[in-house]
Amino acid sequence: NFAERSEEQVSGATVIAQALKTQDVEYIFGIVGIPVTEIAIAAQQLGIKYIGMRNEQAACYAASAIGYLTGRPGVCLVVSGPGLIHALGGMANANMNCWPLLVIGGSPERNQETMGAFQEFPQAVRSSIYGRPGACYVDIPADFVNLQVNVNSIKYVECCMSPPISMAETSAVCTAASVIRSAKQPLLIIGKGAAYAHAEDSIQKLVEQYKLPFLPTPMGKGVVPDNHPYCVGAARSRALQFADVIVLFGARLNWILHFGLPPRYQPDVKFIQVDICAEELGNNVKPAVTLLGDINAVTKQELASKKSLPMNYYTVFYHVQEQLPRDCFVVSEGANTMDIGRTVLQNYLPRHRLDAGTFGTMGVGLGFAIAAAMVAKDRSPGQRIICVEGDSAFGFSGMEVETICRYNLPIILLVVNNNGIYQGFDSDTWKEMLKFQDAASVVPPMCLLPNSHYEQVMTAFGGKGYFVQTPEELQRSLRQSLADTTKPSLINIMIEPQATRKTQDFHWLTRSNM
Numbered sequence: 001n002f003a004e005r006s007e008e009q010v011s012g013a014t015v016i017a018q019a020l021k022t023q024d025v026e027y028i029f030g031i032v033g034i035p036v037t038e039i040a041i042a043a044q045q046l047g048i049k050y051i052g053m054r055n056e057q058a059a060c061y062a063a064s065a066i067g068y069l070t071g072r073p074g075v076c077l078v079v080s081g082p083g084l085i086h087a088l089g090g091m092a093n094a095n096m097n098c099w100p101l102l103v104i105g106g107s108p109e110r111n112q113e114t115m116g117a118f119q120e121f122p123q124a125v126r127s128s129i130y131g132r133p134g135a136c137y138v139d140i141p142a143d144f145v146n147l148q149v150n151v152n153s154i155k156y157v158e159c160c161m162s163p164p165i166s167m168a169e170t171s172a173v174c175t176a177a178s179v180i181r182s183a184k185q186p187l188l189i190i191g192k193g194a195a196y197a198h199a200e201d202s203i204q205k206l207v208e209q210y211k212l213p214f215l216p217t218p219m220g221k222g223v224v225p226d227n228h229p230y231c232v233g234a235a236r237s238r239a240l241q242f243a244d245v246i247v248l249f250g251a252r253l254n255w256i257l258h259f260g261l262p263p264r265y266q267p268d269v270k271f272i273q274v275d276i277c278a279e280e281l282g283n284n285v286k287p288a289v290t291l292l293g294d295i296n297a298v299t300k301q302e303l304a305s306k307k308s309l310p311m312n313y314y315t316v317f318y319h320v321q322e323q324l325p326r327d328c329f330v331v332s333e334g335a336n337t338m339d340i341g342r343t344v345l346q347n348y349l350p351r352h353r354l355d356a357g358t359f360g361t362m363g364v365g366l367g368f369a370i371a372a373a374m375v376a377k378d379r380s381p382g383q384r385i386i387c388v389e390g391d392s393a394f395g396f397s398g399m400e401v402e403t404i405c406r407y408n409l410p411i412i413l414l415v416v417n418n419n420g421i422y423q424g425f426d427s428d429t430w431k432e433m434l435k436f437q438d439a440a441s442v443v444p445p446m447c448l449l450p451n452s453h454y455e456q457v458m459t460a461f462g463g464k465g466y467f468v469q470t471p472e473e474l475q476r477s478l479r480q481s482l483a484d485t486t487k488p489s490l491i492n493i494m495i496e497p498q499a500t501r502k503t504q505d506f507h508w509l510t511r512s513n514m
């Protein structure tokens, strides 16, 4: 009955064991002695497995490996003094490996004050698994172990949640994707951080989608199977030495990886570092890109960004919209360019959007933009005109760029270029098509010359021209164009000409080549 229960007493040892159980601790390794024996017994009674070892150091190694394998800290239980000192080796090892671990040591009795120390378990568990995982020590005075307390006076703090998942900055993800894409000899290094992060499925997808040769570190082995065709473990030195871009997934540039320095590496190799620990980024080398976040989440971000390269309409308009001044004029024409642009690009003022209109006329854009610029100049100086053109639409009145430059109008022309009317071909397909036949017989009517440098129409008259292929190039050129009020500019934005794109092949290190 309630009155009896409310007087029920439990020992401090049981409270400690229950607190551990509440934190999802499954295993304790240790060597018992005064005052921690009762803790081990109480833990067993609550269903926690206790493994008695012969030296605290080995017990601590075992407990830390539980942390690596399960993601929740294993516990190492030791007596004070020599017990704790023996455990130090294991704690240092866990810390260096970035593996979560809880070491609980019993210290001599002290004046009984509060039970507050038990509240330290959630904090200890959290510190061991959040951020960079590592070792934590909780000291339990002997008098806590044998103290009898009323059950009703105990409140266990609920189980510490798994660490929140952090993701890398979007622009860094895009930059990393373009650095990888432009690599001639890329290499992915998979470390034990990737194993701990359970990133196996996403990393394998990344390896296959980007066709990336990979090299596992000793404990990174098996994240992607060693017998995978892109595994270059057998050519380790060569792979490190000749790579021009190296992506580090949860591996530090320490002695195991020869500090990332020549002669084991190219002096100008570009490192892309993925790690959950900010302090690790930039250690020993100056990375080209740093991605601070959980490996599994960052890998998924990279996979998602891969789909948008080459860019499509949505990617382009998304990045344009981010920077558009609220009061700008938006002039637009083209087929998809105008239709999709209308849904993504926002207008906040009346009479600030001009497009192909009722008659669906192509070729009106530059004239409209010039008119808007004249009005803006007279009525609200400083206002910008953003003219978003399909490559086909731009062709109808492209020579008006000379007019724009002659009057130095504050117009930014964006040519969304897919090499055609509705769609076109990439330059490889184009060359292939013209190998044996005359263009007029084989070129599909909707195709325009691939990779036309429309931005040179602008530079021809003294304005600024940009040829962009990636979101970050687009962001940068638009930022510069908006900042420069002295000249008009044209940004020629290359997007996917067709739905599918030929993938690159990296033969330089795959098994068939060794």
Ligand code: ADP
Residues within 6 Å of the ligand: 096, 097, 098, 132, 133, 190, 191, 192, 193, 194, 196, 197, 217, 218, 219, 220, 249, 250, 251, 252, 253, 254, 256, 274, 275, 276, 277, 280, 293, 294, 295, 296
């Ligand atoms: P290896 O010995 O396999 O080269 P290291 O121990 O040097 O691996 O590197 C592991 C790295 O993984 C550490 O820098 C650590 O901060 C990082 N790490 C651990 N867990 C995660 C995670 N979930 N996401 C990202 N990085 C992580």
